[in-house]
């Protein structure tokens with residue numbers, strides 16, 4: 001079973017021992033229990049072990065056999081980074097407009113007095129140690145419906161087990177919260193058994209090629225939540241408001257309900273999304289029978305050692321059916337005043353938001369094209385150096401919602417969404433990602449996404465509306481964006 005882990009100093013030292021050395025784990029848990037009793041609080045224990053690289057999709061599938069609870073998937077095929085978690089050592093759940101700040105405080109508190117072990121120096125540098133996975137609702141002030149039950153305003157999960165990998169290293173982190181009166185012998189045995197089961201599952205499944213997703217046996221039925229004509233009227237109304245000077249841009253979203261005879265195949269959907277959108281963040285967060293999942297091209301913010309990277313992504317055109325047509329569409333997008341306008345609101349807003357958090361902000365001179373499978377966007381890379389003491393959660397607090405998903409100026413645009421959109425966005429277009437120690441982490445904007453529950457799914461897509469938007473073109477653009485999840489679920493093959 002040791003083949004699951006690399007032949008690192010730790011395993012060599014403990015050659016022949018179980019995957020995780022029981023005695024060592026027990027000593028750590030005992031130490032945590034003592035600390036818990038002295039300080040009269042729970043103590044976080046986080047242990048990271050090196051592991052041989054595995055396909056994150058396979059790990060996600062194998063995790064299901066562990067019976068540890070909800071799973072979480074996050075991967076970007078292009079840079080070979082992945083985080084796959086299962087279970088909840090603890091969760092930080094927050095509510096209200098202060099949901100991000102409250103989560104940041106709870107995270108700081110949780111880390112205090114923690115015992116963090118890294119059983120090698122050969123580990124993915126940014127994701128080793130305790131890492132929280134989760135996300136935030138787009139807007140806490142819109143009335144919530146049952147649709148998003150289980151997805152609170154803010155949710156950060158410390159998983160029991162986290163598989164994480166970068167381009168050349170992979171590791172497993174085991175997290176636990178220890179109480180003063182915990183039976184640490186029993187806790188130790190449970191962890192050792194869980195890791196043993198995982199190793200076994202991976203070993204037995206490791207040689208099996210990831211099978212092609214089962215073909216759908218029946219029809220996938222789709223229905224607009226708001227009839228197409230009504231949505232286009234909304235767009236026309238928004239254009240009128242903009243021309244009357246109420247605001248300059250608003251992003252209006254629409255939802256589509258999808259149903260089929262059989263349950264949607266979550267693992268297969270993730271695989272199709274990863275294959276079709278290698279540069280996107282492919283994600284899934286499970287709450288019971290529900291999965292919020294998608295393949296978003298939009299990074300909200302990535303922070304590594306104080307350097308943050310973000311982007312303005314707004315302005316869209318279809319891909320051409322020939323190389324020539326594709327180039328033409330791209331050139332027209334780059335020259336389009338309408339698209340440049342809606343893009344520039346995003347650039348300006350992000351630059352302003354970062355200027356208070358960062359000692360230096362760098363913005364590319366001009367947007368470039370980001371070409372995805374069926375759509376192309378204007379993209380401006382933006383970077384900055386976080387001032388000491390600031391973390392990624394503060395950046396999220398300031399950046400979200402950017403005018404790429406909200407509007408410009410922010411407040412009147414959000415009011416218009418609340419009044420006119422008639423859609424419970426829930427976590428759609430909210431920040432989703434992970435945060436580690438030292439302020440590192442990465443969050444994306446949860447676009448090209450849907451909430452999947454058994455045989456049903458609700459998919460979302462939105463478009464930036466400006467003074468010269470045409471309702472029909474915006475509707476067509478939203479259809480292109482919806483295709484990501486429709487195809488991901490196995491439809492429109």
Ligand SMILES: C=C(O[C@@H]1C=C(C(=O)O)C=C[C@H]1O)C(=O)O
Pocket residue numbers: 251298313314315316377404405447448460461462463464465481
């Ligand atoms: C709102 C969405 O996408 C956003 C809106 C875009 C636009 O209006 O051109 C482009 C990219 C995203 O920032 C979505 O995919 O649902």
